[in-house]
Amino acid sequence: MSFQxxxxxxxxxxxxxxxxxxxxxxxxxxxxxDWCRTGADSFAVSARWPxxxxxxxxxxxMHDPVLLCETVRQTLPLVSHGAYEVPLxxxxxxxxFRWNLNPAALRHDGDVADIDLRITCTDVRRRxxxxxxxxxxxxxxxxDTLLAxxxxxxxxxxxxxxxxxxxxxxxxxxxxxxxxxxxxPPQQLARDTFEDVVLSPTDTPGRWQLRVDTTHPxxxxxxxxxxxxxxxxxxxxxxAQAMAHPRACVTIxxxxxxxRYAELDSACWIEATRLPDDPAGNRRVRITGExxxxxxxxxxxxxxxxxxxxxxxxxxPVQDPVQGx
Numbered sequence: 001m002s003f004q005x006x007x008x009x010x011x012x013x014x015x016x017x018x019x020x021x022x023x024x025x026x027x028x029x030x031x032x033x034d035w036c037r038t039g040a041d042s043f044a045v046s047a048r049w050p051x052x053x054x055x056x057x058x059x060x061x062m063h064d065p066v067l068l069c070e071t072v073r074q075t076l077p078l079v080s081h082g083a084y085e086v087p088l089x090x091x092x093x094x095x096x097f098r099w100n101l102n103p104a105a106l107r108h109d110g111d112v113a114d115i116d117l118r119i120t121c122t123d124v125r126r127r128x129x130x131x132x133x134x135x136x137x138x139x140x141x142x143x144d145t146l147l148a149x150x151x152x153x154x155x156x157x158x159x160x161x162x163x164x165x166x167x168x169x170x171x172x173x174x175x176x177x178x179x180x181x182x183x184x185p186p187q188q189l190a191r192d193t194f195e196d197v198v199l200s201p202t203d204t205p206g207r208w209q210l211r212v213d214t215t216h217p218x219x220x221x222x223x224x225x226x227x228x229x230x231x232x233x234x235x236x237x238x239x240a241q242a243m244a245h246p247r248a249c250v251t252i253x254x255x256x257x258x259x260r261y262a263e264l265d266s267a268c269w270i271e272a273t274r275l276p277d278d279p280a281g282n283r284r285v286r287i288t289g290e291x292x293x294x295x296x297x298x299x300x301x302x303x304x305x306x307x308x309x310x311x312x313x314x315x316x317p318v319q320d321p322v323q324g325x
């Protein structure tokens with residue numbers, strides 16, 4: 001739907017988003033452009049989705065919905081460092097993330113998509129002068145169309161506490177990483193290349209091993225001591241797509257809880273369970289991640305029909321597994 005949305009009241013001049021405030025090393029992966037404060041705990045942030053992206057690819061005439069996840073994720077360090085006095089080097093711990101979007105607003109018109117984010121932070125907890133935990137509500141607007149709404153919570157730890165809690169896992173140089181497991185067929189997961197598949201098949205339907213490729217230029221933009229949250233969200237999306245295959249569909253919502261870190265030194269198992277459809281008839285799938293018998297994360301993923309498309313299978317060629325590209 002398209003309608004006139006109220007513009008936020010600006011209380012300070014907009015400024016460019018510093019790259020280091022997004023926790024991305026590659027400048028081409030920074031999606032945020034400029035931002036300003038609109039209230040004591042509210043902010044206006046502009047983002048630009050590229051016309052073409054190496055990982056978040058255009059599919060079925062739409063921008064990748066997981067671009068929304070990465071866009072919101074980049075606002076977490078932005079408001080932490082830029083508004084709540086959190087020093088660079090402190091660690092952000094993602095706790096939960098819920099979002100729903102309007103798939104018609106994902107249309108790809110061949111150009112950059114300008115996205116306006118209206119952010120309100122609530123329940124801002126402080127330790128001395130800096131924030132130690134933040135809850136965030138986000139409206140994402142494209143033109144005069146509401147693209148998505150999102151809510152998320154995260155905690156903040158100083159580097160000394162983080163290193164102590166992570167113990168041996170904080171030693172990046174000595175960290176053991178298990179070999180990358182073979183990929184599932186990309187076309188079953190709404191992917192084009194084997195390199196971007198994050199699930200490895202097992203003998204059990206609806207169960208995969210998480211593929212952790214620490215050389216992936218997008219998911220591992222910089223060295224980390226655990227599987228990033230964006231990797232887990234991508235795994236949830238791909239598992240939900242696999243459950244819907246070969247029906248053409250798009251992810252329109254996720255409700256995710258992060259329980260603990262997914263470590264790099266042992267297998268993490270992803271399982272998908274079909275849930276009853278939502279009231280609008282969209283398919284829902286519960287995705288869970290488990291490692292060493294302990295829950296890592298869970299996500300209820302909602303997939304809906306592609307706007308303007310019929311219920312048929314996904315169009316396009318099936319990739320030759322010998323070429324892998």
